[in-house]
Amino acid sequence: MLTRAHTMTMTLTRHARHAAGALALTMLAACASTAGLHTHATALDADRLEVSRSLSTTALSAEAWPKEAWWREFGDPQLDELIEAALDGQPSLGVAEARVRQAQAFAGVAGAALYPQVNASLKSTRQRFSEHGTVPPPIAGTWQDINEMSLGLHYELDFWGKNRAAVDAALDRAHAAEVGLHAAQLMLTTSLARTYLRLDLAYAQRDLAEDTLKLRQQTLELTRRRVVAQIDSQLELTQAEAALPAVRERIAAIDESIALLDNQLAALQGKGPDAGLLIKRPQLAGVGPVAVPANLPAELIGRRPDVVANRWLVEAASQDIKVARARFYPDISLNALVGLQRLGFDNFLDAGSRVLGVGPAISLPIFDGGRLRGNLGVHQADYDAAVEHYNATVIAAVHDVVDQLVSLRWLQQRVHEQDEALRLSQHAYDLARARYRSGLANYLQVLSAEGQVLAEKRRVLESQSRQRELRLNLIRALGGGYRPASGPAATAATRVPTRGSKS
Template sequence: MDAHVFPNRPRAWPLALLLAGSLAGCASMHGLHTHATAIDPARVEASQSLAGSKLSAAAWPQDAWWTRFGDPQLDRMMDTALSGQPGLRMAEARVRQAQAVAGIVGASLYPQANASLRSTRQRFSEDGTVPPPIAGSWQTINELSLGVGYELDFWGKNRAAVDAALDRAHAADVDLQAARLMLTTALARTYLRLDLAYAQRDLAQDTLQQREQTLALTRQRVAAQIDSQLELTQAEAALPATRERLAAIGESIALINNQLAALQGQGPDAGARIARPQLAQVSEVSLPSNLPAELIGRRPDVVADRWRVEAASQDIKVAKAQFYPNISLNGLVGLQSRGFDNFLDAGSRVLGIGPAISLPIFDGGRLRGNLGVRQAGYDMAVEHYNATVIAAVHDVVDQLVSLQWLQQQAHEQDEALRLTEHAYELAQARYRSGLANYLQVLSAEGQVLAQKQQVLQLQSRQRELRLNLIRALGGGYQPAAVPGATSVAHVQAPGSKS
C-alpha cells in the first residue's frame, strides 16, 4: 500500500511488540500447578471380584436393551417416553444451549467487522473550539464507516476457550444420554413392579379360592358336629382379610400405572389403558470380557466427567495465556463530511490501520488468583472423575455379587416352598379326616402363603438386578467422540514452567 493512502505511517509498533514481549514475565505464574492425576481404569483392582463370571465380548448392552424383555407394550412405552418426556426435552435444550455458547466463544477466532452510518444535524457553539464560519451555525455531519478487528491469538487463549466450550457441549450431550438411561431404567423398573403386582394378585386370588373351599369344608364339619362354631368363625374371618389384600393390590396396580404414564410424559388416562405385562424370561447374565478398562467409554456419567476434565484443562490454558500480551489489528475505512454535497468525494474518505496491545504488568494478583481457581477446578474435576470411575466399577460388581448370592437364595427358597406346601397338604388331609383342627390348617396355609410371596420377591429382584447390571454397564451407550489425552496428564500452557 503506497504512502499516499497512509501518509506518515508509524514505524514504532514493531518496537512496541518487542517491548511487550520483554515485559511478559512481569506477571509471574511461579509456584502454581495442579495436583490431581486421573485414575487409570485398567488399574482398578476388580479381577478377583469378577472371577468366576461368565464373560463374553458381545455382552455389552444394546442401545434398545429393553427389547430383551420381549414385551411390545414396554417397547411402545419406551418410544413414547424418549420422544415426549419433559425432563428429557430439558436435557436436549441444555445441549443446544451449550452448543450455542460454543458458537459464541468460537467467534473470537475470526475477524470482526462492523458498519455504521450516522447523520447528525448539529449547532456548533459560538464559544467552542470550532472556528467561524461554522461556529454558531447549524451543520449536518455525515459519517459512514466500516471497522475491522482481529485478535492475534499468539498464546492460544482463544483457541483454548473454544475447546473448553466445545468440551462442555460434549459433556452436555453425554448428560443427555445419562438422562435417557435414567429414564428408560426407571420406566423398566416400574414396569417390573407392575408385573410383580399382578403376580401377587394372582396369588391372592388363589388364596381366596382355597379359603372358600376350606370354609365349605368347615361348614360340613360343623354340620356333622365335628367342629364347633369357633372353627367356622375363624374360616369365615379369613375371607375378608384376603379380599382386603386384593383391594390393596388393586390400588398398587392403579398407582403404578399412573407412575408409568408420568414417566412417559402423559396424563393419568394413559395409565388406565396399560394392560398386564407380558415379560419374557431374561437370559442368563454374562459380563463383557474387557471390564473394567472399557467401562469408562460405556458409562455416560464417566464419559461426561472425562469431558469436564478436558474442559477444565483448557480453562487452565486460557488463564495462563492471560499473563501474556493481548495483540489485535484494527482497521477503519469510511467517509466523513459536512453536508451531503461532497460526502462521496475522495477527499471525504477516512482510513486507519494499526495494532492494539494490552499487557498486564501489575494487577494485584488477579491473574494468579484466576489461574489458581482454574487449577483447583481442574483438580476437582479430575477427582470427581476418579470417584465416578471407582463407583462405576463397584456398581457393576455390586449387581454381580447380588445376582450370584440370589441364585443360592432362590434354591433354598424353592426347597422351603416345597416343604411348606407338603406340610399344608398333610394338614388338610388330617383336617378332612378329623385328626386336626382348623388352626393347624390355617397355620400351614400362612406358611405356604409367606413362602410364595418370598418366591415372587426373589424372582422380581433377580430381574431388577439384571436391569441394574444393564444400567451399570452403560445401557448400550457408545460415545461418538472421546476426550483427548490432556485430561489425564499435567496441563502446561505455552511458555509456562510451573
C-alpha cells in the same frame, strides 16, 4: 528527500521494535507471575482398579455389553412400545435436548472470536459548535450537520491460544451436554422398565391372593361341614369366615398398587393418566444367563454416559486453565477503518471525505492487584474438582457393576433355599389339610401351615422379580448400550492425565 511512504515505513519499523521489546518484557513478567500455580489432581487409571477376583465367579464375554435397545431383551412388545413413547414424548428429555442446543450455541459464540469482526455504522448529528470552543470560525457559533459513515474491522491475533482454548472448552462442554442427554435417556428408560417390572410383580401377587381366596373359601366350606358333623365348633367357623375379608383387603391393596403403577408409567411416557388405563398385564420373558465383558473396567469408562460426560468436563476445565494463563500475556489485535466524514451533506460521497485507518493495538496487563493469579487459581481448583469428580464417578461405576453381580450371585443361592422351603411348607400344608379333612387336626393348624406356604410363595415371586431388576440394574451399570462416537469423544480419555503419567 524522503518520500512519505518511506517515512511511514521507518516509523512503523521503529514502533514495531518498541512493541517487540515491550512484548518480551511482558512475557517474562507473565511467566514469573504464574510461578507456584499448578494443578494437584490427576485422573484415575481405571486399569488400576482390581476386579479380577470379584469377577472370578462370573462368566466373561466380549459380547456382554448391552445392546442399544437393551429393553427388547425382556421380550415384551408392550414394554418396547412404552419405552419408545417415553423417548419421544417425555418433557425431561426435551430439557436435556435444549441444554445440548444451548451448549452448542455457546460454542458458536466462543468460535466467533477466531474470525475477523466487521461492523458498519452510519451517523448524522445536528450540532451547534461553541463560539469559545476549540473549533475556529466560521464553524464556531453555527449549527452544522456532522455526517459519518464507516466500516470497521477488528481481528484479534490469537498468539497465545486464548481464543482457541476458549472454543475447545465450549466444545467440550457441548460434548458433555450431548452425553448428558444419553444419560437422561438411560435414566428414563431404566426407571420405566423398573416400574414395569414392579407392575408384573403386582399382577403375580394378585394371582397368589386370588388363589389364596379360593383355598380359604374351600376351607370355609369344609369347616361348615365339620360343624354340621359336630367335629368343629362355631369358633372354628368364625375363624374360617374371618380369614376371607383379610384376603379381599389384600386383593384391593394390590389393585390400588396396579392402578398407581399404571399411572406412573403413563407419567414416564409424558402422557395423561388415561394412558395408564390402556396398559395391559406384562408378558415378560425369562432372564437369560448373566455375563459381563472381559475388558472391565478399562472399557467401562467409555461405555457409561456419566463417566464420559465427566471426562469431557475435565477436558473443558483443562482448556479453561489455558485461557486463564493466556490472559497473563498481551492482547494483540489488528484494527482497520474506512469511511466518510463531512460537515454538511454537500460532497459527502466525494473522495476528499474519506477516512482511512489501519494499525495494531496492544493491551498489556501491567498491574491488576492479583486478579489474573486469582482467576488462574480458580480455574485450576475447578480442574482439580472436575478430575476428582471424574475419579469418584469411575470408582462408583466399577463398584456399581460388581454390586449387581454380587447380588445376583447370592440371589441364586437364596432362590435355591426358597424353593426348598416352599416345597417343605407346601408338603406340611397338604398334610395339615388332609388331617383336617379326616378330623385329626384343627383349623388353626391348617391356617398356620397355609400362612407359611403363602409367605414362601411371596418370597419366590419377589425373588423372581428381584432377579429381573438386578439384570436391569446391571444393564444400567454397564452403560445401557451407550457407545461414544468415533473421534474426540472416543479418545478423550487419553487426553486426561492419569495417576502415574506426566501431566
